[in-house]
Amino acid sequence: MAAVAAQRQGKQERVYSILRSRIVEGACGPGHRLVIDALARELEVSQMPVREAIRRLEAEGWVLYTRNQGAQVAPIDAVSWSEAMTTMAVLEGYATALAAPHVSRRDLDRMRAANRAMEAALRELDVAGASTHNLAFHGVIHARCPNAHIRRELTSIQERLNSLRNTIFSYIPARGEISVHEHAELLAMLEHGAEAAAIEAFAREHKLNTVAAFELRRAGAV
Amino acid sequence: MAAVAAQRQGKQERVYSILRSRIVEGACGPGHRLVIDALARELEVSQMPVREAIRRLEAEGWVLYTRNQGAQVAPIDAVSWSEAMTTMAVLEGYATALAAPHVSRRDLDRMRAANRAMEAALRELDVAGASTHNLAFHGVIHARCPNAHIRRELTSIQERLNSLRNTIFSYIPARGEISVHEHAELLAMLEHGAEAAAIEAFAREHKLNTVAAFELRRAGAV
DNA sequence: ACGCCGGAAATCCTATACGATTTCGCGCCG
């Protein structure tokens, strides 16, 4: 839990972290109402820090807010997940192409390690671990993207998606192994200095494939 | 001024609208401090609505906030403009390709009208008008993008860029005419049902060209 | 039995007050 971190940072920060982690970790499901008074009593602060924390969560899309009615945890349905993931595919594709020239040999090593770790986790059916290593793999590239604005957008979308990543990954188990192979291929492209357009197309497809697999599985499940 | 609109919407909304329009219209330049007490007295409300309005502006990136120090209008330098514009190019390219099949004949008419109006405005050296019609042109496409997440991202970035659009347009005057031609070409592609990839590439380049022109001009001006 | 209405409870919104933190200027010392 990262909820303990905020101490010399004001109550509002503390409340924000707590509520955020609760939402991300799924402690309170979609539609759950966030009542200011109740939270204030529970967290032993006044209503205002809670209020501001909730407004921040609203601005970042974690909760829906209605005037004179309060906030409730934003429902993340399958459609909005696909849409966010698609957006990410487009941006990450471009970001990967931009980052390619700035990826060092050390970076490649880190990515290879992450990919191996992901493969190992998959063999042990450790979905959460695999997901973490997957994030680490792409995180290396993100960090090398020279466009700060895209970096921010990527992390923002990523955080929102994270609240469901374990669910998704276990929903389409076969996708994990394919991802590992695609990662390897991407590594090769980066190492051999492939064309930017090719890198972008591949990185984009890599993520779009996940979306497609998810939607296929979902259509079948209905 | 859209500042009058908020009446039965709570003071906090009203304050938010006022401050936002001030920033967007450049009434208070970058670095300008937003002092809560002063604004509260000026707008005849207590400090709390002002406080929340400022936090909202912070979450949306309009102001920078430092704890125990207050907020100041976020400076929008040339680099961050280019970065945001580049992000927009990537997203809008994809959005245009996605929207293509959903663009009706009436939509095409609207776009043609907007492009003609833009051309006319340019002939009269009406930079602001040309910029507005340019927005209208792309707005038609945005509205037809089936991915709601991308639509939100686009409008969000667009709003941020708008605070400088007049400045930029007058900074690279020759770009306007070229834009009109590119718009016409894009219209042709949409009308003849060009491939998605081609549409995306062209729409992206259309915006990236603007970035390139701006950076070229800037490099020359230094 | 069903729908409408009024009041009470819950919750949110705003105002005011006070404590905490930072910043700036003044005086002091080297």
Place this chain on the structure above:
DNA sequence: CGGCGCGAAATCGTATAGGATTTCCGGCGT
């Protein structure tokens, strides 16, 4: 004359209180 420390002013952060709005439930009429 310049650097340093201290104190006051400015500003922010949090708490508490009361007014406003919404929601919910029980009673009444049809």
